Amino acid sequence: MQSTQTESTPSGSGQRPTWPARWLIRLAVLALPGMPARVRYRRELEADLVRLPRARQFAYAMRVVSRAWALRRAMGPKDSLSLNTEGAHLEFVKPVLCRINVHHEWKWQSTEDGQRYRRCVLCGKDDDGLASKTQAGVSINVVDRPF
Amino acid sequence: MGVPRMTIPTQRVLRVMLSDSREHYGLEIGQAAGLASGTVHPILARLEALGWVESEWEDMDPRSEGRPQRRYYRLTAHGKVASREALARAYRPVNTRSIRTPATEGM
Numbered sequence: 001m002q003s004t005q006t007e008s009t010p011s012g013s014g015q016r017p018t019w020p021a022r023w024l025i026r027l028a029v030l031a032l033p034g035m036p037a038r039v040r041y042r043r044e045l046e047a048d049l050v051r052l053p054r055a056r057q058f059a060y061a062m063r064v065v066s067r068a069w070a071l072r073r074a075m076g077p078k079d080s081l082s083l084n085t086e087g088a089h090l091e092f093v094k095p096v097l098c099r100i101n102v103h104h105e106w107k108w109q110s111t112e113d114g115q116r117y118r119r120c121v122l123c124g125k126d127d128d129g130l131a132s133k134t135q136a137g138v139s140i141n142v143v144d145r146p147f
Numbered sequence: 148m149g150v151p152r153m154t155i156p157t158q159r160v161l162r163v164m165l166s167d168s169r170e171h172y173g174l175e176i177g178q179a180a181g182l183a184s185g186t187v188h189p190i191l192a193r194l195e196a197l198g199w200v201e202s203e204w205e206d207m208d209p210r211s212e213g214r215p216q217r218r219y220y221r222l223t224a225h226g227k228v229a230s231r232e233a234l235a236r237a238y239r240p241v242n243t244r245s246i247r248t249p250a251t252e253g254m
Contacts, residue, residue: 041188044218048174048184060184067185074192 017049017057024061025049031068035109035117035126037075098123150229151193153237156182160190161222161230164200170219172205191220199226 017025025045029038045064049057097103104120106127118127151157159180164171171179177187194200201223205216222230 040218043215044173045188047215047217048172050214051174063183063185064188065185067189070189071192074189074196076193076196 017046018054021049021057021061022046024058024065028061028065028068028071031072033072033075034119034124041071095122098125149197150233151190151197151199153233156180156186157190157194158234158237160187160194161234164220164222165227165230165234170203170221172217172219176220194226195220198223199229201226 025042028045029042032038032041045061049060052060095103098120104125104127105122106118107121109117109119119125120127159182160176163176163179173187173191174184176182176191177184180187191200191202195202199222200220202218202220205219207216209215
Protein backbone atom coordinates (compact mmCIF):
# COMPACT_ATOMS: atom_id res chain seq x y z
CA MET A 1 0.00 0.00 0.00
CA GLN A 2 1.41 3.34 -0.93
CA SER A 3 0.81 6.08 1.54
CA THR A 4 -0.86 9.15 0.17
CA GLN A 5 -0.13 11.19 3.26
CA THR A 6 0.70 14.82 2.84
CA GLU A 7 0.81 15.65 6.48
CA SER A 8 2.62 18.49 8.09
CA THR A 9 5.36 17.40 10.39
CA PRO A 10 4.73 18.50 13.95
CA SER A 11 7.54 19.66 16.13
CA GLY A 12 9.31 16.80 17.80
CA SER A 13 8.26 14.20 15.24
CA GLY A 14 10.79 11.74 13.96
CA GLN A 15 12.14 11.31 17.48
CA ARG A 16 13.44 7.92 18.43
CA PRO A 17 11.10 6.65 21.16
CA THR A 18 12.47 7.00 24.66
CA TRP A 19 13.31 3.72 26.36
CA PRO A 20 10.67 4.01 29.12
CA ALA A 21 7.97 4.56 26.51
CA ARG A 22 9.24 1.67 24.41
CA TRP A 23 9.42 -0.52 27.49
CA LEU A 24 5.81 0.36 28.41
CA ILE A 25 4.60 -0.47 24.90
CA ARG A 26 6.32 -3.85 25.12
CA LEU A 27 4.70 -4.40 28.49
CA ALA A 28 1.27 -3.46 27.13
CA VAL A 29 1.41 -5.87 24.19
CA LEU A 30 2.13 -8.77 26.54
CA ALA A 31 -1.57 -8.63 27.37
CA LEU A 32 -2.42 -9.48 23.76
CA PRO A 33 -3.07 -13.04 22.68
CA GLY A 34 -0.41 -14.63 20.53
CA MET A 35 2.86 -13.54 19.03
CA PRO A 36 1.49 -12.11 15.73
CA ALA A 37 -0.80 -9.70 17.58
CA ARG A 38 1.98 -8.68 19.97
CA VAL A 39 4.44 -8.04 17.15
CA ARG A 40 1.88 -6.13 15.11
CA TYR A 41 0.79 -3.79 17.90
CA ARG A 42 4.32 -3.28 19.20
CA ARG A 43 5.40 -2.10 15.75
CA GLU A 44 2.26 -0.03 15.28
CA LEU A 45 2.39 1.68 18.66
CA GLU A 46 6.12 2.33 18.42
CA ALA A 47 5.51 3.94 15.03
CA ASP A 48 2.96 6.19 16.76
CA LEU A 49 5.51 7.09 19.42
CA VAL A 50 7.90 8.35 16.77
CA ARG A 51 5.30 10.92 15.74
CA LEU A 52 5.12 12.36 19.24
CA PRO A 53 7.47 14.77 20.97
CA ARG A 54 9.67 12.94 23.46
CA ALA A 55 7.99 14.72 26.36
CA ARG A 56 4.63 13.22 25.43
CA GLN A 57 5.79 9.70 24.66
CA PHE A 58 5.72 8.41 28.23
CA ALA A 59 2.17 9.65 28.87
CA TYR A 60 1.04 8.11 25.57
CA ALA A 61 2.61 4.77 26.48
CA MET A 62 1.04 4.86 29.95
CA ARG A 63 -2.41 5.29 28.45
CA VAL A 64 -1.72 2.43 26.05
CA VAL A 65 -0.84 0.24 29.03
CA SER A 66 -4.01 1.27 30.82
CA ARG A 67 -6.09 0.28 27.78
CA ALA A 68 -4.22 -2.92 26.92
CA TRP A 69 -6.91 -5.17 28.32
CA ALA A 70 -9.56 -3.31 26.34
CA LEU A 71 -7.51 -3.92 23.21
CA ARG A 72 -7.30 -7.61 24.01
CA ARG A 73 -11.06 -7.84 24.52
CA ALA A 74 -11.70 -5.90 21.32
CA MET A 75 -9.72 -8.42 19.33
CA GLY A 76 -12.29 -11.06 20.24
CA PRO A 77 -11.86 -14.58 21.53
CA LYS A 78 -11.11 -16.12 18.16
CA ASP A 79 -8.08 -13.97 17.59
CA SER A 80 -6.44 -15.40 20.63
CA LEU A 81 -6.29 -18.76 18.96
CA SER A 82 -5.78 -17.84 15.35
CA LEU A 83 -3.20 -19.77 13.46
CA ASN A 84 -1.62 -17.22 11.24
CA THR A 85 -0.18 -19.53 8.61
CA GLU A 86 -3.39 -21.34 7.90
CA GLY A 87 -5.93 -18.61 8.52
CA ALA A 88 -7.81 -21.15 10.54
CA HIS A 89 -9.33 -20.63 13.95
CA LEU A 90 -9.46 -23.28 16.60
CA GLU A 91 -11.58 -23.17 19.67
CA PHE A 92 -10.71 -25.59 22.39
CA VAL A 93 -10.60 -26.19 26.08
CA LYS A 94 -7.11 -25.98 27.54
CA PRO A 95 -5.91 -29.49 28.35
CA VAL A 96 -4.79 -30.17 31.90
CA LEU A 97 -1.22 -30.97 30.90
CA CYS A 98 -1.01 -27.64 29.09
CA ARG A 99 -2.40 -25.82 32.10
CA ILE A 100 0.29 -27.22 34.37
CA ASN A 101 2.91 -26.71 31.63
CA VAL A 102 3.94 -30.35 31.47
CA HIS A 103 3.02 -31.09 27.87
CA HIS A 104 2.55 -28.94 24.79
CA GLU A 105 2.11 -29.85 21.18
CA TRP A 106 4.26 -27.29 19.42
CA LYS A 107 3.68 -26.19 15.85
CA TRP A 108 5.74 -23.70 13.85
CA GLN A 109 3.99 -20.44 12.96
CA SER A 110 4.99 -17.20 11.24
CA THR A 111 4.27 -13.64 12.20
CA GLU A 112 3.21 -11.08 9.60
CA ASP A 113 6.78 -9.98 9.15
CA GLY A 114 8.06 -13.49 8.68
CA GLN A 115 9.43 -14.21 12.15
CA ARG A 116 9.15 -17.86 13.10
CA TYR A 117 7.91 -19.04 16.46
CA ARG A 118 6.28 -22.11 17.95
CA ARG A 119 2.77 -22.29 19.37
CA CYS A 120 1.02 -25.12 21.14
CA VAL A 121 -1.90 -26.26 19.00
CA LEU A 122 -3.71 -27.52 22.08
CA CYS A 123 -3.70 -24.41 24.27
CA GLY A 124 -2.35 -21.56 22.12
CA LYS A 125 0.69 -20.92 24.31
CA ASP A 126 3.69 -19.40 22.56
CA ASP A 127 7.07 -20.98 23.14
CA ASP A 128 8.82 -17.80 24.22
CA GLY A 129 11.96 -19.48 25.51
CA LEU A 130 12.32 -21.72 22.49
CA ALA A 131 16.04 -21.32 21.88
CA SER A 132 17.22 -21.83 25.44
CA LYS A 133 14.83 -24.67 26.12
CA THR A 134 15.68 -26.70 23.07
CA GLN A 135 19.39 -26.22 23.59
CA ALA A 136 19.08 -27.42 27.15
CA GLY A 137 16.92 -30.34 26.06
CA VAL A 138 14.11 -29.31 28.38
CA SER A 139 11.42 -28.95 25.72
CA ILE A 140 8.76 -31.62 25.90
CA ASN A 141 7.33 -32.11 22.46
CA VAL A 142 5.15 -35.18 22.24
CA VAL A 143 3.33 -34.61 18.97
CA ASP A 144 2.21 -38.15 18.28
CA ARG A 145 0.66 -38.91 21.62
CA PRO A 146 -3.01 -37.85 21.70
CA PHE A 147 -4.83 -37.34 24.95
CA MET B 148 -21.11 -9.61 10.83
CA GLY B 149 -22.43 -7.71 13.80
CA VAL B 150 -22.71 -4.12 14.77
CA PRO B 151 -20.37 -2.61 17.35
CA ARG B 152 -21.66 -0.77 20.37
CA MET B 153 -22.02 2.75 19.06
CA THR B 154 -20.34 4.55 21.91
CA ILE B 155 -19.44 8.20 21.44
CA PRO B 156 -15.74 7.38 20.80
CA THR B 157 -16.75 4.74 18.23
CA GLN B 158 -18.98 7.28 16.49
CA ARG B 159 -16.15 9.79 16.43
CA VAL B 160 -13.74 7.27 14.91
CA LEU B 161 -16.25 6.31 12.23
CA ARG B 162 -17.01 9.94 11.42
CA VAL B 163 -13.31 10.68 10.96
CA MET B 164 -12.89 7.69 8.67
CA LEU B 165 -16.02 8.50 6.69
CA SER B 166 -15.17 12.16 6.32
CA ASP B 167 -11.94 11.46 4.49
CA SER B 168 -11.51 8.62 2.00
CA ARG B 169 -7.75 8.40 2.41
CA GLU B 170 -6.11 5.95 4.77
CA HIS B 171 -5.33 6.92 8.33
CA TYR B 172 -2.99 5.55 10.96
CA GLY B 173 -4.07 5.04 14.55
CA LEU B 174 -2.54 8.12 16.15
CA GLU B 175 -3.90 10.34 13.39
CA ILE B 176 -7.42 8.97 13.83
CA GLY B 177 -7.22 9.49 17.58
CA GLN B 178 -6.07 13.07 17.19
CA ALA B 179 -8.71 13.88 14.58
CA ALA B 180 -11.43 12.30 16.71
CA GLY B 181 -10.24 14.07 19.86
CA LEU B 182 -9.70 10.80 21.70
CA ALA B 183 -7.09 10.03 24.31
CA SER B 184 -4.26 7.78 23.22
CA GLY B 185 -4.91 4.13 23.92
CA THR B 186 -8.62 4.55 23.20
CA VAL B 187 -8.52 4.39 19.45
CA HIS B 188 -6.72 1.07 18.95
CA PRO B 189 -9.31 -1.03 20.83
CA ILE B 190 -12.04 0.61 18.74
CA LEU B 191 -10.16 -0.07 15.51
CA ALA B 192 -9.51 -3.66 16.58
CA ARG B 193 -13.22 -4.16 17.25
CA LEU B 194 -14.18 -2.65 13.89
CA GLU B 195 -11.54 -4.76 12.17
CA ALA B 196 -12.84 -7.93 13.83
CA LEU B 197 -16.30 -7.04 12.50
CA GLY B 198 -15.00 -6.48 8.99
CA TRP B 199 -15.83 -2.78 8.92
CA VAL B 200 -12.20 -1.73 8.79
CA GLU B 201 -9.14 -3.24 7.16
CA SER B 202 -5.53 -2.36 7.76
CA GLU B 203 -2.21 -2.74 6.06
CA TRP B 204 1.39 -1.86 6.69
CA GLU B 205 2.64 1.19 4.87
CA ASP B 206 4.65 0.37 1.76
CA MET B 207 7.91 2.17 2.41
CA ASP B 208 11.50 1.50 3.38
CA PRO B 209 12.00 2.39 7.06
CA ARG B 210 15.75 2.91 6.53
CA SER B 211 15.40 5.42 3.73
CA GLU B 212 12.51 7.23 5.41
CA GLY B 213 14.16 7.19 8.82
CA ARG B 214 11.02 6.12 10.64
CA PRO B 215 9.14 2.87 11.22
CA GLN B 216 6.28 1.72 9.00
CA ARG B 217 2.81 2.79 10.04
CA ARG B 218 -0.27 0.65 10.04
CA TYR B 219 -2.92 2.31 7.88
CA TYR B 220 -6.64 1.77 8.35
CA ARG B 221 -9.51 2.26 5.94
CA LEU B 222 -13.19 1.40 5.91
CA THR B 223 -14.21 -1.59 3.83
CA ALA B 224 -17.06 -1.27 1.33
CA HIS B 225 -19.31 -3.04 3.81
CA GLY B 226 -17.96 -0.85 6.61
CA LYS B 227 -18.83 2.36 4.78
CA VAL B 228 -22.44 1.34 4.29
CA ALA B 229 -22.83 -0.20 7.74
CA SER B 230 -21.20 2.69 9.56
CA ARG B 231 -23.37 5.28 7.79
CA GLU B 232 -26.47 3.33 8.80
CA ALA B 233 -25.23 2.81 12.35
CA LEU B 234 -24.33 6.49 12.75
CA ALA B 235 -27.75 7.52 11.45
CA ARG B 236 -29.40 5.32 14.07
CA ALA B 237 -26.97 6.14 16.87
CA TYR B 238 -27.97 8.15 19.87
CA ARG B 239 -26.65 11.66 19.74
CA PRO B 240 -26.79 13.61 22.97
CA VAL B 241 -28.71 16.85 22.56
CA ASN B 242 -27.62 19.99 24.32
CA THR B 243 -30.96 21.35 25.48
CA ARG B 244 -29.58 24.86 25.77
CA SER B 245 -28.80 24.84 22.05
CA ILE B 246 -32.42 24.24 21.00
CA ARG B 247 -33.61 27.60 22.24
CA THR B 248 -35.70 29.18 19.53
CA PRO B 249 -36.43 32.88 18.97
CA ALA B 250 -40.01 32.18 19.98
CA THR B 251 -39.02 30.74 23.33
CA GLU B 252 -36.43 33.44 23.94
CA GLY B 253 -39.08 36.10 23.59
CA MET B 254 -41.25 34.53 26.25
